[in-house]
Amino acid sequence: MISPAPGNRAPRRTSATSTWLHLDVALVLATVAIAAFGVLMIYTATRDQLQIQGLAPTYYAKKQAIFLVLGVVVMGVLAAIDYRRFRDWAVAIYGLSVLMLMAVYVVGHKSKGAQAWFQFGSYQFEPSEFAKIGLILALAAYTAQHRGRLTTRSLAVLLALAAIPFALIYKQPDLGSALVLAAVLLGVLVVGGTPGRHLAVLALVTVVGMFGVVHFGVLKTYQRDRLTSFVNTPDQPNTKLLATAAGQTQYNLAESKITIGDGGLLGKGIGKGTQTNLSYVPEQRTDFIFTAVGEQVGLVGSGLLLALFAVVAWRIWRAAALARDQVGTLICIGVLGMLVFQIFENMGMTMGIMPIAGIPLPFMSYGGSAELACFAGIGLVLNVRMRRFS
């Protein structure tokens, strides 16, 4: 079921139309629905502040709608080109993504303390998002070459492939995006056939390494505070917290949890979230967009959103299971790792069960690069599934 029967050496060349007949419509609808809902949430989260500033209330929502359309186009393009071509181009794509990550240090735009963007007029491009796709393709291609039998040496190559963009993104600094690469790597390693003992050693090294990072000052104080503050954040947003940087993070997190809780079972209604309208959650249109969902549509609406995400994850997993070759499976698993890690980390941080890291919620958070990267990932998954018989 994972792939066509062995010995099928001359695959049928199917026409483009028959390939598109196998398009996973459920996956497309689920992602587009989430993204459209995201535009609405961005509108409600930014409307009042934009009005105060004398700008059009739809300023951000319009831009995000454009990203949505572009994302669907990118998804279509990536679905159209046979993924085995991407496998063959993997080295070049990966190399380009690493080059861009390097270039961002030279000509990049500095914003909010991180050197992570290229500025094109009023638009910014974030190469770390592109690097996620680059890494997925590179890892999948290399692993598939070794036919699922990963030796210590090939494992080392895989680790190195991931380590280069990881280090470059971590230096920006953008720990969150770097961790997404780690999640992608983990997924590919597990499904790609890394021997159990190697996985165990890797897990041990990771745990020890994380302990060391948190306790021995590898991270800057503000990074560590952000990572650990969710553990002891009070339930009430006390303004006294605002006196310190760590306290500000806790204050914001407390407001975030209050905002989600304020929605209750049914939510306060779209456009009626007081916390949202009064901007009590910082970065609400980007990393904390889920708080707008929680407050306005409550448990029912947020649960529905979560279910849509679950549908997306399920369809990606199905595509991985149905793929006709291992590279297809691993591309899907890479995309699954990227999206699920981001969903869990992002929602988890807004609800106070995960450390705060600058990770956008897929298809929801405001931002063009992330939106395009997510749709690109879905495009690849559609691609793999469409061509499971070809």
Place this chain on the structure above:
Amino acid sequence: MAVPPEPATARLRLTVVLVVVGCLFAALFARLWFLQVINAPVATKTAETNGVRILYTQAPRGRILDRNGNVLVGNVNEPVIEVQRQDVPAGSPVLDRLAALMGTSVTTLQGLIANTQYAPYTPVPVLPNASPSQILYVQEHQALFPGVTATTETVRSYTPMGVAAANIVGYVGQITGTELTKLKAQGYQPGDQIGLAGVEATYESVLRGQPGVTRVQVDSRGNVLGTISDSAPVQGHDLRLTIDGPIQQAAVAAVQQGLGVARTQYDTVTKRNFSAPAGSAVVEDPRDGTVIALATYPDYDPAAFVGGISEAQYRYYTDPAQDEPLLDRAIQGQYAPGSTFKLVTASAALQDGFISANSVFHDTGSIKIGNQVFHNDNSEVLGNITLSTAITESSDIYFNTLGADFWNSRGRLGDEALQKVARAYGFGGQTGIALPNESSGLIPTPKSVAAAYKQYPKLYATGTWYTGDSAQMAIGQFEDEVTPLQLANAYAGFANGGTVYQPRLALDAQTQGDPAAGVAPQVVQAYTSKVNATVPLDPAQHAAMVAGFEGVVNNPKGTAYNDFYFPGSPLESKDIAGKTGTAQVTAAGKQDTSVFTSFAPASAPTFEVTALMEDSGYGASIAAPVVRQIYDALYGLPAQPVAAVTAKGAAT
């Protein structure tokens, strides 16, 4: 195209991934359930209060009136320039313009705006007492001054009567941090004005009014988005005092004049003129203990506290070299009462049967008690005298003897028989008048003497109470200390037949009404008198004592006979009774305290008038003429100047 062989565990590995993903989603949903179902009530409540800020506008205080409705303290609108903080950020050109208008630097202005005594969103007054041209400039160029308001603020204003009653009305000032923590529950805000002294402090709750409350919605950046609700401030109630404004003014003037006269008098004991630095007077209605006047001099101008008193001015008002004008000597000064204390000794001796209304005592001018010899003033010999004569002519020997009798009968009456009556008259404890920081005075007892000696062995010669101490105490010497109000209140209690009231300052609290619309003020609370204690005397005993006090003024042998009457004086018909006191003060360089206390008409008293003049000589010499001038005012007579009267005989 080659199909890669699959690892054997591929299927299992995919399943593991699916299970992990499923668990992660389950965890997210569980957390969502916790926040939006279990924890939702708390979150909703927090969110409700999050975006609402409450702004308070302080209400104008109620006025303070005298017993006839004359305004002592009112309000006046003062021009002020205020700045709405969030509208004028650092670097704003508005700051430059405003600083130039105020004639100050931008740094100074920013310091004023940053004043943490004002709550966020509350306009900060940066220029109180702005000139009309400054106000006009801001109003005419409002476009240049966004966030700056030229407005008026309500401040206290004082009529001349109010200034004369400064020690009673007190003053207001900005609430301090400690008070704010204490009073937060009552809705006080940083920057609020609060009564700090006088009835402004003790009747704060009546005068304060209700602050206006405006609930506005703000976003997390502090932008005000709109008003949710708005209630206007309600002015505090007017407080009508028992004080009679013109009498208060007359009492202050009499004390001031008396001090001036005293300073022209030569003291044969200290061989220099009397220094007469300060004095006080009390006028009380003996029928209910209401206080008609409470004068102290030197006094202060309460208007100096409006908008915050300068440090130099405050230092002046509390400077001992300036005789501490802020000190209200009528309730805070503590003096030896001298012969006026004979009221207590006479009452106690009658109650305990040492004397009767008519018993006769042989005054030889001196007496030996223990190993001490006591003399009348100038060793005058008064011969066979009754209680009335002893009071009228102020025999010390008579009362020394009674004091000794009390101590010698301690087996039967206990150690503190005399002190007990003193306390019943209100000595040795606060009277409870509604003014802050009243002094207690001191009535010594064998216990207090022993305790004082134990605590300060070097300061006192002995810790033992001797018979002579009782003899001294009986004539208001030894360690007796009373406040002028205690003395007046004790005599008022005697004068009305033995009911010692708590001296009262407030008649009622009332609304302002609306004179323009013909709406009369309405009394919202009427205050009543409280009885502190009673000193029962049977009518014959009481009459004997009253006769003695009447004699002081009306009998040619009385110690104050020369003070009140001159041929044809209208006061002659007023039946004034009184008692002189001349308290020796043992401290180095101190001169005698001149004391006079009185009530009138003696048969049915309506006034009790007392004066105590520091370092001023005999009671008859200065205090009695001061009291006499206050009676002029009470009876509507032209004020006769205070003139020093030569004390006669045993005029203690």
